[in-house]
Amino acid sequence: MSEPAAPGIRGDEEAPPVGGSWKVLYIGVAANLAILILLFYVFTKAFE
Amino acid sequence: MRQLDWAVLVSWLAFIVAYGVWRGGRSRDIQGYLLAGKEMRWGTVALSIMATQASAITFLSTPGQAYADGMRFVQFYFGLPLAMIVIAAVAVPLFHRLKVFTAYEFLERRFDLKTRTLTALLFLVQRGLAAGLTIYAPSLILSVILGWDIRITIAIIGTAVVIYTASGGTRAVSRTHVLQAAIILAGMAATFVVLLHSLPADVSFLDAVRVAGKAGKLNAIDPSLNLKDRYTLWSGLIGGFFLALSYFGTDQSQVQRYLSGRTVTESRLGLLFNGLAKVPMQFAILFLGAMVFAFYQFTAPPIFFNPAETARVRLSREAPRFAAIEASYQEAVAGRQARARELLTAIRSGDEAAVDAAQQRYRHAGAESEAVRGAAVKVIQAAHPEANPSDTNFIFLSFVVGHLPAGLLGLMLAAVFAASMNSTSAELNALASTTVIDVYRRLIRPNAGDRHYVTFSRAATVAWGGFAVAFAEYAGRLGSLVEAVNILGSLFYGTILGVFLVAFFLRRVGGTAVFVAALVGETAVLACFALTAVSFLWYNVIGCAVVVVSSLLLSRRRP
Numbered sequence: 001m002s003e004p005a006a007p008g009i010r011g012d013e014e015a016p017p018v019g020g021s022w023k024v025l026y027i028g029v030a031a032n033l034a035i036l037i038l039l040f041y042v043f044t045k046a047f048e
Numbered sequence: 049m050r051q052l053d054w055a056v057l058v059s060w061l062a063f064i065v066a067y068g069v070w071r072g073g074r075s076r077d078i079q080g081y082l083l084a085g086k087e088m089r090w091g092t093v094a095l096s097i098m099a100t101q102a103s104a105i106t107f108l109s110t111p112g113q114a115y116a117d118g119m120r121f122v123q124f125y126f127g128l129p130l131a132m133i134v135i136a137a138v139a140v141p142l143f144h145r146l147k148v149f150t151a152y153e154f155l156e157r158r159f160d161l162k163t164r165t166l167t168a169l170l171f172l173v174q175r176g177l178a179a180g181l182t183i184y185a186p187s188l189i190l191s192v193i194l195g196w197d198i199r200i201t202i203a204i205i206g207t208a209v210v211i212y213t214a215s216g217g218t219r220a221v222s223r224t225h226v227l228q229a230a231i232i233l234a235g236m237a238a239t240f241v242v243l244l245h246s247l248p249a250d251v252s253f254l255d256a257v258r259v260a261g262k263a264g265k266l267n268a269i270d271p272s273l274n275l276k277d278r279y280t281l282w283s284g285l286i287g288g289f290f291l292a293l294s295y296f297g298t299d300q301s302q303v304q305r306y307l308s309g310r311t312v313t314e315s316r317l318g319l320l321f322n323g324l325a326k327v328p329m330q331f332a333i334l335f336l337g338a339m340v341f342a343f344y345q346f347t348a349p350p351i352f353f354n355p356a357e358t359a360r361v362r363l364s365r366e367a368p369r370f371a372a373i374e375a376s377y378q379e380a381v382a383g384r385q386a387r388a389r390e391l392l393t394a395i396r397s398g399d400e401a402a403v404d405a406a407q408q409r410y411r412h413a414g415a416e417s418e419a420v421r422g423a424a425v426k427v428i429q430a431a432h433p434e435a436n437p438s439d440t441n442f443i444f445l446s447f448v449v450g451h452l453p454a455g456l457l458g459l460m461l462a463a464v465f466a467a468s469m470n471s472t473s474a475e476l477n478a479l480a481s482t483t484v485i486d487v488y489r490r491l492i493r494p495n496a497g498d499r500h501y502v503t504f505s506r507a508a509t510v511a512w513g514g515f516a517v518a519f520a521e522y523a524g525r526l527g528s529l530v531e532a533v534n535i536l537g538s539l540f541y542g543t544i545l546g547v548f549l550v551a552f553f554l555r556r557v558g559g560t561a562v563f564v565a566a567l568v569g570e571t572a573v574l575a576c577f578a579l580t581a582v583s584f585l586w587y588n589v590i591g592c593a594v595v596v597v598s599s600l601l602l603s604r605r606r607p
Contacts, residue, residue, distance in 0.1 A: 014313050022316070026133045029323045033129045036327050037281070040122065040268040047261025 049194065049457070056458030060231065061465060064224055065208050068473075071223035072216010077498040081217035081505055082149050082481045084308040092222050093318025096305045096474070098326065099225035099232075101295075104186030104468035105441075107232065107333065112353075112443035114337025115344075118267040120279045125330050127288025128296075132323030135297045136316040138552050143303070144312045149485045151303040151548070158551040160559030161490070166566060167547055168486035170540045171300055172479060176512065177536060179475040180519025185441075186468045187520065190461070192356045193445045202520045205468050210513035213473045214506045218308050218481075221473045228466035235463030236336065238456050239448060243339050246451055248346050255392050256342035262391060262407050263345070263414060265338045268331065290588050294545040301478035340447050345388045351377045351424045353439035353446045357432070364431035373424045380417035387413040472516065480508040538584045539577060542591020543569040549592065550599045557603040565598035 019025045075081035088096070113121050148154045152171065156164035187201035212220045244253055260266055270280045277283070296302045296319070309315030351374055352358050361370050387410040394406035425437045448460050484505045489496075543566050550562050573591040576582045582590070 014311065016313060016317065022137065025316075025320055026137065029129050029133055029320050032324050033126065033327065036331075037126065037269065040331070041271070044267055044269045047257060047266045048264070 050454040052454040053458030053461065056455055057462050057465070060458075060462035061204065061208055064227065064466070064469070065211050067227060068212025068220040068224040069215045072212060072220025074215075075217055075219065075502060078149070078484075078501045078505070080219070081502045082477075082485070083304070084217070084219040084222055086308060087310050088222055088308040088314065088318075090309065090314040090317035090321065092226055093306055093309045093314060094321035094325075095229045096222045096225040096308070097296075097302060097318055097322045098329070099229050099467075099470040100301055100305055100474035101326075101471075102232075102329075102467060103182050103471035104464050105182075107236070107464060107467050108186060108189050108445055109441050110330065110333045111337030111340055112440040114265060114334040115341045115443045116440050118265045119331070119334040119338055120267045120270050122268050122327065122331050122334050123270065123279050123281055123284030124288050125292075125327050126281065126284035127286065127290070128292040128326050129323035130285070130289050131292035131296055132319045134293060136319045139297050139303075139548075140306060140315045140319065141312050142552070143307055144315065149307070150300050150482050151298055152300070152482065152486050155547065155551060156490075159562055163547065163559055163563045163566065164486060165491070166563065167298075167544050168482050170544055171298075172482055172487075174537050174540045175299070175301060175475055175479055176515060177519060179472060179479065179512065179516040180523060182471045182475060183468065183516055184520035184523040186464060189441050189445055190464065192354060193442060193449050194461075199521060202517055205465060205472065206513055206517035206520070208465075209469045209472045209476065210510055213476050214509040214513070217502075217505065217509075218304060218477055221477045222305070222308055224473065225470055228470050231459070231466050232463040235456075235460040236333065239452065239460055240336055240339070242452055242456065243336070243343055243447070246343060246347075251346055251392070255395075256339060258395055259345050259388055259391065260338045260342040262395075262410065263341065265341050268334075287589070290545070290592065291541075294541040294588055294592075298541075298544045298548045299478075300482050301474045304478050304481055305474065337444065340444060343447070346385055348378065348381045348385075350446065351421055352428060353442040354436070355442075355446070357428050357435050357439075360435070361428045361431045366427050366431040370424065370427045370431075373420060373427060377417065377420045377424065380413070380420045384410070384413040384417050476509050476512050476516065479512040480505050483508045483512070538587040539573055540570070540591075542573055542588040542593075543595055545588065546592040546595025546599075549596055554596070554599060554603075557599045561602035562595070562599050564602055565595045568598045569595035 016022055016025050019028065073080075075085070077085075079085060110121065143151070143154060146154055146157055148157070150168070152164045152168040155167055183202055183205050187198050187205065190196065190201045191198035212224060216223075244256075247253070247256055257266070270277065271282075272280055273282060274280060306315040306318055309318055350358070358370075361367065387406070391403070391406040391410045394402040397403075428435050429437055445464070449457065452460055484501055488504060488508075489501060493500075546569055547562055547566050550557050550565070569591045572594045573587045576587060576590055577584070
């Protein structure tokens, strides 16, 4: 588990290109799901 | 099929094989062949993950699902984004850091050889049979709709995939996924545009949406807690999460896609993009199916969407009875069309009481036409008891063949072939990797050079391709065993997921404990299968839970 990183692998904790941290991106994906569920619920109710 | 359609279809198939062989290159080292040299950017990783999961059956069956049952199937995917987060956070850095080729290789580092070998063999059995079905299922639908011999469609898909997958390995698979995804998107978009233009002049897009909604087909969210209902918000979030965690976290056909990312960041971004895009994509496909339903509220649909079965019943002794039912169906459909137009008039008036009354009459007319259709299905089964009473899988392609103009039909059929080739190529690629890395190199010939392993990987890809094609050719004769093979996946997924969850989260559990726990878990699942009426969808949860709990109990006695 403590082997050096492979060539080209720049480490686990490299910051993502957007958002500043992985935590922010994970929250973003979860929030996107929550918004989609809300929109689908409104869609269901609007046309039922 | 017109000449232009043939030209588009044949050109695309020839192009994609040539492109796959070209972009795959001639890898001489095993990392280049099995992990594309770990050089893929996140966009390619993302499209490859999505293309692997979305087989041809996804594009053929999902719109039919919306037509028959509404859009609630979208909830099945709600657990997927959450699983993407867990895999990106936990599995991806571990797999990258350990420089593994397969997910099962990781288990030897974490536990021992026997646990690795057990999970690798479970994967080979399950995915090897599934690869045959991935070819067989769309081939059956295409052959029925187009009137082709099924052996031709199986041979086309199998041969094309084996050529570029064996030649270029993972690089060819990932590169072709990108182009194939583009043509699938183009095909679905073109079909949607044609569908909108095919609506009657006095029925707008919004009218079609309203009719589909009043018919209960836009039921995307069901927040009820009914455990007997397969697709609800909660079953999608919880059950879908476990299923996606199993599939993306432990199935080599998916693990190999994100292991080809050049860095942890590229692999993670690919998975997270899938988490963002998958649910809207499934919603769009289901919405297309709901619009096909709306279209057939103003245009008479076939009484049964499987043309092979209707042709057979017309030649049987039940032909007169079937003709009489068809005449009744035409009357019922005409009545339903009239009620649909009344409903639209009421909606446009804005009078809620009138809308409610018109909706009641429209739904009653719909139930009448469905009852006549049900009688037709009974006659089809009376004529041929082995006939499949469900025509859901044929609805979308029936519309495509009947209504798309020359050229676009060829494009859509190319998209169906593309989807089938996408899934199959990833499966063959993963089967070859596991065969070479977890079995051949680890157990049989550990010290050969890279060129030897690359050559063996190509041979393994061809061999698995031959097995998949042979199984697909034979699958039609298996009858109910085809369903058994679908269940086969659920017999093993729970156990494998349990082993991986223990590996990731229960650090004090050792190899022997988890190996015994895996055997206990698998026995429990097989006992459920043989002795109880528990739905196979629950096997994932049962197998996983038994492995985790047994591991904890056993590790107290033996680490």
